Amino acid sequence: MDYLLYYSPGAASMAVHWMMIEMGIPFDTRLVDIDAGNQRNPEYLRLNPSGRVPTLVVDGVPRHESAALLMLLAERHPEAALAPAPGSADRAAWLEWMIYLANTLLPAMRDWFYADVDGDPAGAEAVRALARRRIEEACDWLDTHLADGRDYLVGGKLSTADLLAVMLMRWTRNMPRPALGWPHLARYIRGLRALPSFIELNVREGLTEWRNRDD
Ligand SMILES: N[C@@H](CCC(=O)N[C@@H](CS)C(=O)NCC(=O)O)C(=O)O
Incomplete structure (x- = not known):
């Protein structure tokens, strides 16, 4: 391949x-x-x-x-094994998270960052206000889901839903309410940022912000 x-x-x-x-x-x-x-x-x-x-x-x-x-x-x-197998007990929850993150949160992020270029700059402030509300609702929803102390979104193990969620949470770092301000979400993010693959990813992409040692 x-x-x-x-x-x-x-x-x-x-x-x-x-x-x-x-x-x-x-x-x-x-x-x-x-x-x-x-x-x-x-x-x-x-x-x-x-x-x-x-x-x-x-x-x-x-x-x-x-x-x-x-x-x-x-x-x-x-x-x-980064996704539950088709037909397995956790498959539906994984599909839900993947589609929710891609279909609700990611477009809101796009609106937040690109309101001026994707649309009429005169309406950008209103677009950003709605995007912010949707992004913060997503953080509320993630925080609620993680409140039982779980380390991963689905099935007690790392999946693509976690990779997508953490990437999106990283984009909130300079927003009015960064994701690290939600307690359960913050614990979850710090756990995933400790993975050797995340540390290596930051090195390879030359990223110096939003790593555990920065907190
Ligand atoms: N829905 C697309 C969104 C991709 C997207 O918006 N990428 C941004 C960077 S995060 C980009 O390419 N921006 C450059 C531009 O739009 O000119 C995906 O998930 O792959």
């Missing part, structure tokens, strides 16, 4: 990058500097017409959407 990840440090590519490190599989990476606008270069647009990261080239075919890539990798590498 052949993988080439187009990524930008700390962006939506981060969970996919993390998963491949966690699985210990071979893969190559290419940096896309989104601050310099390189996601709109014609060569990149040929791989990903939406001009967004991530793109994961899987056996020569470019694939998109971070949550879909996590689910695809889980299916292609069942031995890594």
